[in-house]
Amino acid sequence: MYSKQSGKALFPFLITLLVILSVYLYLPSSHGEQSNSNDVATQVVAHTVSPQENTVMIEAIGSARANQAIYIKSAQSDYVTNIYFEDGDLVSKGQQLVQLQNQQEQYSVKELNINLKEEKRQLSRLTELSRTQSTAKSLLEEQLSRVDATQAQLESAKTKLSEMLITAPFSGLLGKREISVGAYVNNDTIITTLDDISIIKVDFKLPEKYLSQLNVGMKVHTQNDAYPDQTFTGKVTHISSRIDSVTRSVEVTASFANKSGLLRPGMLLNTALELSSNQALMVPEKAVIPLQDKHYVYQIQDGVANRIEVHVASRNNGWVAIDKGLSDGEQVITEGIIKIRSGSKVSVEG
Incomplete structure (x- = not known):
């Protein structure tokens, strides 16, 4: 006889059988969907390889100074009778600045x-x-x-008389006036400062390993936080004859024409020296995949992505120069790399 207990024992078995049957029926359909999905091209962003200017830059922090800078003082001692300038005046060479009392010197000359x-x-x-x-x-x-x-x-008397009138020894920008009419001055008294800012010189240090590659005339670019969107271009005018024994670096001086007057002595400047420049096949850095000591990119050929090995010559500001593995006009994937593998069908956006 068929008992209720035997029916209850059979029930779990029937449930298990139904589950196995369902999985069996589902698998062919699943494989079919996966097969179909492989036929769908993955959307990616690509870059077309082309020769571009590849500039190798060395970055450093520099300090700005004036082309010429002095404290204006008097060669003679006497009282100030006239002052012919104001704070911050732009003056020309030979322009009158201060007159000292000179009656006695005039009498001597006469x-x-x-x-x-x-x-x-x-x-x-x-x-x-x-x-x-x-x-x-x-x-x-x-x-x-x-x-x-x-x-x-x-x-001698004429020379002394001429020294009673203080003039600008060169053209430049005056600083703050430190004296007043009636003041007694001598050769220790600072009257004002004078800076020739028509040219700004920037001193910075580079590692000694670059010494053999440095030359006077190399281009240097500089920026300051006061003008974040502006780049100033100058050239190397001096390379120190000595290496700093503590930092193992060489001091380099670059000069910048300062017609706008924006650069000022004492500024902290971000400098970049152009060490070399040549034409190279450039790709965005994000397209390059580093694996151990090798580098790869995904190259697109006939809508299929293939991973190929390349040789990186240099890096600069988010770009990589490739000297082996790629040719002009080829496309490499820059976005969507994690969604594909070698042999995947791809479709380039845009």
């Missing part, structure tokens, strides 16, 4: 001019006498000495 005129008159008289009197010849020599001495005294 007196010496009169003395020299008289000494020359005496010289003329003795010259005439020396033609007929032998004794006048010795007096003539003495008078010549007096004329020369007076002439020297006059030149």
